[in-house]
Amino acid sequence: MNYVSSLPIIAIITPFIGAFLIGAISSNKKLLPAMKGIAIVSSLVSLVSLLFLTKPILLEGKVATYWLGNWMPQEQMAIGIGLEVDSFGLFTGLIITFSSFLSSIYSVTYMKEDNALDKYYTLFLLLLGSMIGFVLTGDLFNMYVMLEIMTFAAISLTAFRNNIYKSLEAGFKYIVIGSLGSTLILLGTVLIYAQTATLNMAQISALIHNNYTPVTILALAFMMAGYGVKAFLVPCHTWPPDAHMSAPSSVSMLLSGVMSKTGIYGFVRLLYMIFFSVGMAKMELLIILWGTLTMIVGASMAIIQTDFKRLLAFSSVSQIGYIIVAFGVGLSSKSSIGVLGTLGGLYHMINHASFKCLLFMCAGAVLHATGTTDITKLGGLSKKMPYTTILFLIAAFSISGLPPFNGFVSKWMIYQATYEAGYAPVTIIALIVSVFTLAYMMKLAQSVFFGELPKKLEEVKEVPLTMSITMGVFALACLVEGLFPKIISKYLLEPAAYSIYNLHNYIDVMFTKGFAEKMFKNKIPIPNMTYEMAGYWRPEAWFVLFIVILIGFIIGVGISLNFVKKNNIDTTCNFGDKYGVFTGGEKEEFAPIAGGDLFWGLRHNLKGYFGFLEKAHSGVVNDYVTWVISCTAVLSIYLFAVL
Amino acid sequence: MLINYIGAFIVMILGLYIMMSKKNLIKIVIGMSLVDSGLNLLLVSVGFRPGGTAPIFITDLKPGAFFVDPVPQALTLTSIVIGACVSALALSLIIKIQEKYGTIDADKVRRLRG
Numbered sequence: 001m002n003y004v005s006s007l008p009i010i011a012i013i014t015p016f017i018g019a020f021l022i023g024a025i026s027s028n029k030k031l032l033p034a035m036k037g038i039a040i041v042s043s044l045v046s047l048v049s050l051l052f053l054t055k056p057i058l059l060e061g062k063v064a065t066y067w068l069g070n071w072m073p074q075e076q077m078a079i080g081i082g083l084e085v086d087s088f089g090l091f092t093g094l095i096i097t098f099s100s101f102l103s104s105i106y107s108v109t110y111m112k113e114d115n116a117l118d119k120y121y122t123l124f125l126l127l128l129g130s131m132i133g134f135v136l137t138g139d140l141f142n143m144y145v146m147l148e149i150m151t152f153a154a155i156s157l158t159a160f161r162n163n164i165y166k167s168l169e170a171g172f173k174y175i176v177i178g179s180l181g182s183t184l185i186l187l188g189t190v191l192i193y194a195q196t197a198t199l200n201m202a203q204i205s206a207l208i209h210n211n212y213t214p215v216t217i218l219a220l221a222f223m224m225a226g227y228g229v230k231a232f233l234v235p236c237h238t239w240p241p242d243a244h245m246s247a248p249s250s251v252s253m254l255l256s257g258v259m260s261k262t263g264i265y266g267f268v269r270l271l272y273m274i275f276f277s278v279g280m281a282k283m284e285l286l287i288i289l290w291g292t293l294t295m296i297v298g299a300s301m302a303i304i305q306t307d308f309k310r311l312l313a314f315s316s317v318s319q320i321g322y323i324i325v326a327f328g329v330g331l332s333s334k335s336s337i338g339v340l341g342t343l344g345g346l347y348h349m350i351n352h353a354s355f356k357c358l359l360f361m362c363a364g365a366v367l368h369a370t371g372t373t374d375i376t377k378l379g380g381l382s383k384k385m386p387y388t389t390i391l392f393l394i395a396a397f398s399i400s401g402l403p404p405f406n407g408f409v410s411k412w413m414i415y416q417a418t419y420e421a422g423y424a425p426v427t428i429i430a431l432i433v434s435v436f437t438l439a440y441m442m443k444l445a446q447s448v449f450f451g452e453l454p455k456k457l458e459e460v461k462e463v464p465l466t467m468s469i470t471m472g473v474f475a476l477a478c479l480v481e482g483l484f485p486k487i488i489s490k491y492l493l494e495p496a497a498y499s500i501y502n503l504h505n506y507i508d509v510m511f512t513k514g515f516a517e518k519m520f521k522n523k524i525p526i527p528n529m530t531y532e533m534a535g536y537w538r539p540e541a542w543f544v545l546f547i548v549i550l551i552g553f554i555i556g557v558g559i560s561l562n563f564v565k566k567n568n569i570d571t572t573c574n575f576g577d578k579y580g581v582f583t584g585g586e587k588e589e590f591a592p593i594a595g596g597d598l599f600w601g602l603r604h605n606l607k608g609y610f611g612f613l614e615k616a617h618s619g620v621v622n623d624y625v626t627w628v629i630s631c632t633a634v635l636s637i638y639l640f641a642v643l
Numbered sequence: 644m645l646i647n648y649i650g651a652f653i654v655m656i657l658g659l660y661i662m663m664s665k666k667n668l669i670k671i672v673i674g675m676s677l678v679d680s681g682l683n684l685l686l687v688s689v690g691f692r693p694g695g696t697a698p699i700f701i702t703d704l705k706p707g708a709f710f711v712d713p714v715p716q717a718l719t720l721t722s723i724v725i726g727a728c729v730s731a732l733a734l735s736l737i738i739k740i741q742e743k744y745g746t747i748d749a750d751k752v753r754r755l756r757g
Contacts, residue, residue: 141718148725152732159736165743169755172736176662176671179729183678186722187655190682193715194689242755304757619756621671621749625662 003062008083008136011049011093015129018042019122026118036108039121043104043128047097050090050132057090058495063509065138076511078200084138086506087495091346092135092265094492095353099258100128102357106470107250109463110364114248120160127153127254134262138506140189140199140274143266147185147230151178154259157251158243170242173621177239180628181229185266188223191215192274202510205273205503209519212275217643220275221636227270228631231263233324234294235627237317238617241301244313245373249364252309256316257356261349264323271331272500279333282642286635287328288418292426295321297613299436303443304603304610308363308373311444315399316356318433322414323348325426329417330500335524337420339497340533343526344413346493351406351481355398358474362392365463365471366448375444380453384460387468389449391475396445398478400438406481413533431545435552443598489529498526647688654681668740668747672733679726683719690715 019042022035056062064085067073071080085093104124111120130149137143155178159171193199195215196207208216229236240260244252277283298318305311326348329341365388366381367373382389398405401412411434419427462468481488499505501524508515527533603610658677661670690712696704698713741747 141721145721145725152728155732159739162739166755168736168739168743169752172668172733172740172752173755175729175733175736176675179675179733180662180678183675183682186682187685190686190689190715190718193718197712199714245755614757617757619753621668621752622663622666625659625671629659629663 003056003064004066005053005056005064006066007049007053008064008085009066009068011046011097012083012129012133012136014045014049015042015125015132019125019129022118022122022125026122032117035118035121039125040101040104040108042125043097043101046128046132047094047101050093050097053085053090054094054491057085058087058491061087061495061498061505063499063505065509073200073510076203076515078139078198078203078510081137081139081142082200082510083136084202084506084509085136087499088268089135089265091492091496092261092349093132095261095350096128096131096135096258099353099357100131100254102470102473103250103254106253106361106364106467107248109466110250110368111248114161116160120157120248123153123156123160124251127157127251127259131259131262135265138201140192140201140204142199144182144186144189147262147266148182150259150262151175151182154178154243154247154251154255158247158255160248160251161246164246166242167246170239170246173624174239174243176621177229177236177624177628180625181226181236183226184222184229184628184632185226188219188221188226191219191222195219200510201269201273202507205276206507206511206515206519208274209276212643214640216275217639218636220270221632221639223270223274224267224635225628225632227263227266228290229263229628231260231267231320231324232294232317233290233320234297234317235631237294237298238624238627240317241310241313241617244316244360245307245309249309249360249367252313253357253360253364256313256360257353260316260320261353264320264327264349267324268327268500271327273503273506276503278331278338278501280331281333284328284331284421286638286642287331288325288423288426291321291324291326291328292429293321294318294324295433296429299433299440300610300613301617303436303440303599304614305440306375308366308375308378308444308448309360311375311440312356312359312363315359315437315440316352318437319348319352319356319399321433322411322430323352325418325430326414329414329421329423332421334421335501336527337417339501339524339526340413341417341421342497342500343489343493343529343533344410344417346496347410347413347481347485347488348407350488350492351398351410351478354474354477354481355395355405355407358391358395358471358478359399361467361471361474362388362395365467368463368467369460370457375447377454378448378457379451380449381457381460382449383453384457385449385462387462388471389445391468391471392449393445394475394478396438396441398482400441401434402438404479404482406478409482409485416533428548431548432552435549438549439599439602446598486529486531494526494528501526644688644691644693647691648685651681651685651688654678654684657681666749668737668749668752669734671749672730672737675733676726676730679722679729683722683726686715686719686722 018038022038025031053064057064066083068081130146134143134146155171155175158174159167161167196204232240244256271277295318298314298321302311302314323345326341326345330338332338363373398407401407415427415430655678658674661674692711695709695711698710737747740752744752
């Protein structure tokens with residue numbers, strides 16, 4: 001079902017042309033409004049051209065193609081670079097363009113105080129264009145080039161405020177780890193090319209289907225580690241906390257909410273298309289274990305952070321773990337459970353994009369209003385910024401999976417899928433991590449938006465209208481995705497899941513029709529989403545969830561309160577002298593509860609574990625390189641052992 | 644041409660070793676370039692065919708002559724350009740780090756940790 005269209009190339013090329021236009025007029029500082037206009041219009045054009053593609057691709061199930069320079073395939077061999085857009089690519093592309101469009105509006109006000117804005121908008125559009133190019137292309141080397149442009153623009157944007165020391169350090173660490181990841185991906189691409197003599201993904205998929213040689217296994221290990229760096233899976237997760245905390249918030253929302261999706265896109269393409277490994281139990285186990293590790297480490301690190309944006313970055317790491325676990329379950333040989341996992345993963349992708357963008361926008365609003373993101377210096381902002389507080393709470397409830405917000409639906413599907421696939425321990429870990437998510441979000445809310453207002457922040461005002469409108473759109477998205485899972489699923493998730501599992505459409509576009517049926521005989525049907533799958537109207541399941549969360553919460557708070565009680569007895573004994581009235585009372589009354597950290601008791605009681613993790617993230621770039629390389633080594637050994 | 648592959652992988656492993664062990668930031672960038680160079684060698688070796696001629700269409704081709712694979716050569720060019728960009732950006736960041744931190748020792752450039 002081929003569908004030739006030039007809309008994909010328009011979506012890719014418009015941001016690039018916009019970037020060069022801005023570069024061309026950048027010498028004239030009076031044209032700054034025009035540059036902002038170009039940035040917004042280019043991202044809008046990309047969004048609209050992808051929206052035009054939704055009807056043929058998502059609804060009718062076609063695959064759009066565009067051969068660059070009209071180099072059509074000859075005798076079943078691809079010569080040119082082809083753009084091939086299937087439902088999954090379009091799905092990721094829609095997330096990217098939608099968030100980037102809102103980010104471009106947000107940055108107009110947010111970046112007002114900075115200079116060198118021409119360079120900012122140029123890099124912004126390069127980032128946008130390369131992300132779209134990455135998800136729409138059907139060529140392996142083109143993916144690498146787009147990835148490299150993306151990394152390059154992201155690094156420059158991370159180091160954009162180069163008068164701040166942390167931007168430079170984060171930029172350097174990002175470039176070392178990021179280019180190591182890209183190198184691994186290119187190495188994998190080269191090895192695949194050496195085996196198949198082609199770079200077209202459909203052709204590669206047909207050629208190395210169930211046909212593993214040592215070279216392709218090595219390529220798989222390298223590419224998995226490389227995309228692990230891009231999607232920040234533990235232990236390759238060391239660059240995002242630095243980069244996301246130092247970049248301007250309008251960029252960190254793209255890095256965290258959207259660029260991580262491109263890493264996951266690469267991962268899914270690798271596992272489900274290039275190496276079609278559905279039904280391989282060993283691979284399923286590896287991916288689920290990897291995702292679980294990512295989930296645990298991300299949440300544990302998030303709970304001990306004291307910087308608003310760094311905490312959010314670690315929480316992203318943990319949420320990516322959920323998505324990877326879901327796609328790991330998707331590899332299951334029992335197709336009905338696998339499809340449920342994939343649907344949950346896709347749903348969590350779109351949900352993570354909406355609430356993480358919103359959270360970073362809230363962090364940006366706080367930074368814009370107060371000038372700091374250090375949560376020990378903030379407090380009581382709910383009186384001054386009520387709108388931001390409400391939006392932050394919506395996002396916090398979404399990310400911790402409380403009904404009726406969107407995180408609940410996708411997390412519920414992931415719990416269900418992991419449980420039914422026979423990974424009950426993973427389900428329990430996922431639930432506990434979810435409680436931890438709620439804990440660190442409440443810690444953030446308590447120390448930033450509630451509690452006592454410091455004297456310095458008396459003059460704080462609510463953020464301007466353009467910023468709050470874009471934030472409101474994301475909050476609305478969180479609510480809609482939570483309340484109407486059937487509609488989202490019918491129009492976005494099910495076509496995407498169908499295209500992930502049923503590759504014959506994608507491959508038939510390259511070869512003659514019916515070619516792929518030799519390999520992929522049985523079509524995997526995608527069930528329609530029901531409210532039962534989404535967890536609504538299932539009282540007994542709700543009850544179990546409630547009890548688990550309650551127990552988790554009691555354990556968490558119990559640990560803290562025990563410690564507080566002990567400590568209080570000690571202090572009263574020490575200050576029971578006659579000067580106690582001068583040293584004690586006054587300060588107690590105005591001190592915020594538990595200082596900047598609601599869960600300091602928990603942190604103190606488990607200080608062995610948290611101290612180990614904190615020490616492991618040593619900040620030395622050599623250590624991080626060693627982690628990535630050991631991850632590659634472990635992956636190669638495992639894959640050679642099982643395949 | 645097994646020796647080409649072995650050589651390329653040795654260059655890459657040396658580069659990775661430098662990235663893991665050397666504390667000077669400039670040396671880390673040199674390690675990155677070394678990995679890139681090894682990768683480029685590997686790429687060119689993949690396209691090499693013993694006895695093949697340059698992949699240019701000319702009229703007086705001898706019968707039975709064949710080309711080396713041109714695609715990896717194009718890929719290598721792209722990869723070289725990207726590698727040069729990455730090195731330039733990394734080195735310019737090091738200059739700025741030297742201005743702010745007063746050192747380019749990886750053990751001291753670690754204010755973001757934990």
